[in-house]
Amino acid sequence: MTTLLQLAAEKESADVTDWAARLGWVVGLLLFIALVYWLMREGWKWRGTLQGDLPELPAAPSEPGPARLELSGRYHGSTTAGQWLDRIVAHGLGTRSRVELTLTDAGLDVVRPGASDFFIPVGRLREARLDKGIAGKVLAEGGLLVVTWEHGGKLLDSGFRSDHAAEQAQWVETINTMITTATTEGIAR
Numbered sequence: 001m002t003t004l005l006q007l008a009a010e011k012e013s014a015d016v017t018d019w020a021a022r023l024g025w026v027v028g029l030l031l032f033i034a035l036v037y038w039l040m041r042e043g044w045k046w047r048g049t050l051q052g053d054l055p056e057l058p059a060a061p062s063e064p065g066p067a068r069l070e071l072s073g074r075y076h077g078s079t080t081a082g083q084w085l086d087r088i089v090a091h092g093l094g095t096r097s098r099v100e101l102t103l104t105d106a107g108l109d110v111v112r113p114g115a116s117d118f119f120i121p122v123g124r125l126r127e128a129r130l131d132k133g134i135a136g137k138v139l140a141e142g143g144l145l146v147v148t149w150e151h152g153g154k155l156l157d158s159g160f161r162s163d164h165a166a167e168q169a170q171w172v173e174t175i176n177t178m179i180t181t182a183t184t185e186g187i188a189r
Contacts (some may be wrong), residue, residue: 052090059119072099086133107123108125108147120149125178136161
């Protein structure tokens with residue numbers, strides 16, 4: 001029995017935690033996360049450089065006329081028309097933000113607090129539809145108002161989500177009617 005007590009007294013507990021190794025792993029993981037973030041940021045800047053051929057965004061006219069429709073909600077970004085994953089980042093078009101849309105006879109005024117505002121003249125509007133997604137945002141079928149417009153020789157899709165989704169169908173109908181009217185008047189001239 002004495003030998004058991006002597007053996008028990010001689011054994012010591014092993015270190016449970018190797019703090020140096022753990023600290024090394026944490027620092028390594030943080031450096032890896034920082035590298036991934038930096039690469040994503042560089043990719044975003046490179047995409048903006050590749051899209052540098054897009055001209056500056058049009059500004060709203062001083063007298064756009066009375067509002068036909070108004071909407072508050074979210075701007076989810078712009079993509080190349082028909083390619084819902086090809087995000088446009090030039091001139092701040094890739095920046096998500098709150099949005100206040102105003103549709104007038106002159107066009108669509110897009111006011112984005114904290115991001116660049118822009119204006120889409122009625123002559124550049126091509127189509128409006130309800131869709132389910134745009135780069136980085138997927139909703140239920142018909143949950144996103146997508147406006148197709150021409151800018152700098154390219155067709156762009158811009159995605160908006162109203163705070164009151166029921167009003168989006170009226171936007172589609174009104175914009176498409178305006179496009180048809182503008183096209184017919186253009187042909188008649």
